[in-house]
């Protein structure tokens with residue numbers, strides 16, 4: 292079980308010791324929580340060489356890392372060993388909007404590398420009862436989790452006005468957008484995406500984390516088309532013996548026990564997986580209506596009506612996940628036997644799980660990326676927005692000047708982790 296520390300100081304990874312300024316505080320102990328298996332997977336992908344991406348005249352050349360990070364050829368040997376500030380990143384475009392602020396595509400000044408920068412307005416966080424806890428959860432879980440299909444956190448920092456998460460950029464956009472374009476996906480593609488997501492969920496559950504917000508909008512695609520799970524604002528570390536109680540998630544994807552305000556745990560993610568498989572195959576989730584009350588009633592009372600064209604295998608898996616009683620739901624025991632039963636289900640008969648987790652299986656949709664900085668897989672609604680960034684210069688802002696509520700937010704991943712992609 293991970294132990295999360297947050298309140299007292301800013302965390303910098305111990306690998307980042309050298310080059311710290313005198314007012315930097317270093318707290319050790321975060322590294323030990325990471326599943327050694329995930330490290331092994333990462334070092335496998337580390338060996339893979341970067342592939343070249345188109346070079347446009349007069350522009351910086353970007354190389355496409357194995358896992359979809361873009362690195363310019365200007366300064367690849369840059370070793371980040373210090374806290375970052377808003378001014379270290381040049382904004383390029385708006386990618387999306389979250390509950391507490393925008394997500395921008397940014398370029399790191401020193402390296403030319405592209406990242407997604409999630410901004411969270413402190414004022415908005417303070418306004419919501421659970422805002423602070425959600426923000427802390429997201430920052431800590433992203434730091435904790437390293438998995439081939441989960442978005443990586445590289446840096447976290449703040450100024451007086453905002454919190455910033457510097458994340459792995461997913462240039463392929465939202466799986467939701469690809470689904471909307473095609474209306475529904477063929478069963479092999481659904482098996483592929485949900486297998487990558489299953490691998491990510493099992494990893495989270497093994498770490499004691501309930502994700503709680505599985506839906507196509509939170510599944511991004513990297514440059515190669517692999518899934519990148521993002522948005523950990525609603526995730527929660529389940530305490531042993533204790534269940535979660537709060538109402539969270541997107542209604543159509545919400546498990547009945549959450550709606551009924553009963554205690555819940557890992558089973559809610561497998562319910563959402565059942566809804567997601569249905570949504571990807573059919574083009575809409577199974578329980579829809581024009582108002583909240585009716586959606587809730589359907590989720591709690593009615594059986595999903597699965598169209599005739601859904602194969603018996605997919606139908607069987609959906610039904611096993613959409614059991615109203617979480618005790619009868621596949622995956623809900625969070626046991627090795629459960630993981631095996633899911634992976635061996637006939638829906639995944641064509642999936643070689645070892646290859647899948649080594650990112651060796653070719654994705655069904657390869658996103659069209661001509662210029663990684665053009666954010667071409669994101670909606671115009673966002674990318675055409677003017678970028679109005681007003682960073683409050685925080686270069687010499689001592690840690691004590693941050694409100695104590697946000698202390699401990701700063702984070703720098705180890706140079707190995709930052710550099711290998």
Ligand SMILES: Nc1ncnc2c1ncn2[C@@H]1O[C@H](COP(=O)(O)OP(=O)(O)OP(=O)(O)O)[C@@H](O)[C@H]1O
Pocket residue numbers: 386387388389390391392394407409442458459460461462465508509511521522523524
């Ligand atoms: N790493 C990323 N790479 C590319 N785009 C991203 C990334 N992270 C987020 N986005 C874009 O920004 C949008 C909002 O991000 P995110 O879902 O994390 O915000 P949020 O505040 O948690 O949202 P919500 O209100 O749904 O909880 C995403 O739907 C996606 O389009």
